[in-house]
Amino acid sequence: TQLLEQSPQFLSIQEGENLTVYCNSSSVFSSLQWYRQEPGEGPVLLVTVVTGGEVKKLKRLTFQFGDARKDSSLHITAAQPGDTGLYLCAGPITQGGSEKLVFGKGMKLTVNP
Amino acid sequence: KAGVTQTPRYLIKTRGQQVTLSCSPISGHRSVSWYQQTPGQGLQFLFEYFSETQRNKGNFPGRFSGRQFSNSRSEMNVSTLELGDSALYLCASSLDELAPLLEYTDTQYFGPGTRLTVL
Numbered sequence: 258t259q260l261l262e263q264s265p266q267f268l269s270i271q272e273g274e275n276l277t278v279y280c281n282s283s284s285v286f287s288s289l290q291w292y293r294q295e296p297g298e299g300p301v302l303l304v305t306v307v308t309g310g311e312v313k314k315l316k317r318l319t320f321q322f323g324d325a326r327k328d329s330s331l332h333i334t335a336a337q338p339g340d341t342g343l344y345l346c347a348g349p350i351t352q353g354g355s356e357k358l359v360f361g362k363g364m365k366l367t368v369n370p
Numbered sequence: 371k372a373g374v375t376q377t378p379r380y381l382i383k384t385r386g387q388q389v390t391l392s393c394s395p396i397s398g399h400r401s402v403s404w405y406q407q408t409p410g411q412g413l414q415f416l417f418e419y420f421s422e423t424q425r426n427k428g429n430f431p432g433r434f435s436g437r438q439f440s441n442s443r444s445e446m447n448v449s450t451l452e453l454g455d456s457a458l459y460l461c462a463s464s465l466d467e468l469a470p471l472l473e474y475t476d477t478q479y480f481g482p483g484t485r486l487t488v489l
């Protein structure tokens with residue numbers, strides 16, 4: 258069972274369009290992170306949201322953490338070909354007294370010029 | 371500062387063989403985590419090492435093992451390879467050993483991964 262569910266799993270859009278990707282869970286998280294992974298590379302952290310209801314903006318990217326801290330969304334405005342990649346959400350869970358990161362399966366975005 | 375480096379970048383093995391992958395963390399980082407990434411299961415946590423000790427472990431069989439050296443470099447080993455072990459193996463390093471105690475998620479910096487193909 259996937260602790261973090263992402264939707265959609267795939268998205269192909271034209272340059273200039275807007276999009277939103279969702280990350281949902283039935284569990285409460287102390288924080289959630291968003292990463293972008295490009296082909297042949299490891300994931301790169303975009304943002305960490307820690308407060309329920311929090312909204313963070315990073316240029317054309319807007320991240321929101323749900324009030325109940327069970328979900329998050331990433332909205333991209335006026336997508337560009339350089340936004341192409343795999344977008345992953347991740348959250349920490351405590352297991353056996355230690356913390357580890359669990360990831361959603363990701364949303365593969367293709368932005369066509 | 372140099373980023374996280376992983377060697378080799380690509381590897382082809384046959385079933386039954388064993389493989390060792392290497393990870394050099396960012397200078398000064400003492401925590402190294404390993405992940406397996408496949409299209410079907412996504413990114414899954416393998417284990418984490420801190421100060422040469424395994425601090426956390428995911429739900430993988432005992433064929434997957436790792437270690438960390440005094441200079442924080444880490445290796446992971448997979449014995450008796452199976453076709454299903456084909457994946458991208460990622461290592462990530464982080465700095466702050468107090469993060470788990472203070473209950474915040476430290477930033478992990480990922481390497482480019484080792485692409486393992488088992489034939």
